[in-house]
Amino acid sequence: MNFERIQEKLDILADAAKYDVSCSSSGSTRTNKNKGLGNSSGMGICHSYTEDGRCVSLLKILLTNHCIFDCAYCVTRKSNDIKRAAFKIQEVVDLTINFYRRNYIEGLFLSSGIFKSADYTMERLIAVAKKLREEENFNGYIHLKSIPGASDELMYEAGLYADRLSVNIEIPTISGLKLLAPDKKHEDFLKPMLKVKNEIVRYKSERKVLRTVPKFAPAGQSTQMIIGATGESDKDIMYSATHFYKNYNMKRVYYSGYVPVANDHRLPAIGTQVPMLRENRLYQTDWLLRFYGFSVQELVNDTHPNLDIEVDPKLSWALRNLHHFPVDINSADKSVLARIPGIGMRSVGKIIKARSFRKLNWEHLKKMGVALNRAKFFILCDSKHWERRDLDAPRIKGMILQTSTAKFRKHYASQLSLFN
Template sequence: MNFDRIKEKLEILADAAKYDVSCSSSGSNRKNTKNGLGDSSGMGICHSYTEDGRCVSLLKILLTNHCIFDCAYCVTRRSNDIKRAAFKVQEVVDLTINFYRRNYIEGLFLSSGIFKSPDHTMERLIRVAKKLREEENFNGYIHLKSIPGASDELMREAGLYADRLSVNIEVPTVSGLKLLAPEKKHEDFTKPMLKVKNEIIQFKNERKFIKSTPKYAPAGQSTQMIVGATGESDRDIMYSANYYYKQYNMKRVYYSGYVPITTDPRLPAITSQVPMLRENRLYQTDWLLRFYGFDIRELLNNDHPNLDLDIDPKLSWALRNQHLFPVNINTADKSMLARIPGLGMRSVFKILQARKYRKLNWEHLKAIGIALNRAKYFIVCDSRLWERKDWTPEQIKSKIIKTSSSKFRKDYSTQLNLFDHAS
């Protein structure tokens, strides 16, 4: 192995792949068989974290950053003047195996610029995965990118070796796509998605009758949207996320705050900030949809097309729906407990457990570790004291903001800071 040459390629092709935020290595059920290498049946593991605080769980690289397309938002677009490189199939296999054996990674996340044609590219990605599975007896996690425009036959084959497949929709609206990636059609993205969805359903059904049916993408598929590149509202983003969850049984939709990489006039200026707080609020909303039983229309609608930046979406919803509160901690059902601001599902389960044995008061709640700084304005418990007077939503909001701190505070604080110059 020529380590110097590999190092150079690795730096180029890892750098180009880093804007794909998915790093999940969970959700699969591939066990180690026949004393092979690797096991991805457990929960995902983050083996390290980069200095931007993102998890490193997979070897995330492009096979090549040569690309025939010229999408404005992408670093590897044809017209961008950057160093190009390409891995050989065997090189990717060797890197994956050697990193995995040292416990650096959970597996491989292989994406690629599109060279020659979508099918040509997809075929090469599949070859890497196939080699890992069949020649190296590798049972670690493999995430392959579905190349927009790839044929159904190849998508079917890809799922036989990959744990997860993903195709990034990138631009949440069709009009935005026309503007930034005029060479790609919306159907190029959705066609492989639909094929994968149908295959997953079919394989699951067959497995019910024939146990030896091979696994097909057991960790499902995911997609990613860039946030803040084309002026779309939070409602636009979340409604389309909701559509992909429902229509294509997505396991995950990722939101990626646009990192300015180019001076293209169609995009935000190179000096603009990455919208990290907005990204955070979108993920919170995503969680409310998937785990807290919220309907997207409750959180975002014509009256509220954008999420509040200064408070989280659940608190925001609760302040708009004061008539549903206070909730009695000792009698409310699970779905209502889940809607109390400041309570996570873990807290909800703790309350459900603890209240089996006795009625809970403030001390009990504190003892089992429930965070009350937001919740206390929305609940009553086995106590005659409670925080709920006839406060208006605005009063509650300002009380909560006063007593809480957020690392994002500087991003939305409109108050003038007297001491700015001193520091």
């Protein structure tokens, strides 16, 4: 094996894979000395979660960054002047096993540019997973990026070897996809998603009857949207995400802020990167939809098509709906408690358990971890004073932002003092 050439490929194809966030990632700083293979240097290693909630480290690479398509938003598009590389199937297998034996990783996240055709590329991705499972007896976590347009037969085979499959929807709207990726068809993304969904449902049903039925993509499927490459609103994005959760049983939808990669009149200008805070607000909204009982229409709609960057979406909803408040902490049911700003689902559980023993006051709530700087404007409890005092929404928002700014400055000052 030519180790220097493999290292070069790894540098190129791990760097190209960083734009795919449909595998929750965070850098690793473990290094290998004496020019050994596998220096992660914050690249190539990411973290993801298994079906049972375990966090695992994955080798995150592309099979190749060659691509037959010319999608305007993609760094690996065929017209882009970048250094190209491609792994052989056995090279990926060997890298995975070697990294695993060195305890760098517990699994593999494998994606690819599309070369020759969707089926040809998908066949090579499956070949890697199949070799790992059958020849190397590898039982670690494998996440395969499904190729849009791949046949049902290949999607079926992929699900037998991979723990999770994902097809990136890429652009949230059909019109945006036509503008930036005219060679691609929206239905090419949906077809493999539907196949995976149906097979997961079928296998789960069969396993209830016969336990020897093999698992099919046991960690489900996910997708990713690029945010800010076209002029979609947050409403467009979240309505699209809701559609995929409802109709394709997605485990996760990921939101990736567009990174300017080219001077193209169809794209935002170079240097106008999507703020990280917008991504954060979208993830917070996603969380509220999945775990807090909110409907998408409550959070984003025709009147409020974009999320408030200054405050989180739950607080923004509460400020627009002050007629639902104040809420009595000692009598409100679980669904109502979950809508109070500053109270998370863990705190909701603590409140329900604790109030069966006594009435709760400000001090009790503070000890439970409730963020009183936000919650106090929306609740009543067993205390003499009610902090809201019939304030209107702008004043409440201003007071919360002022408190948050003061807290940040205090924390920043304390960190600086460590170096004095």
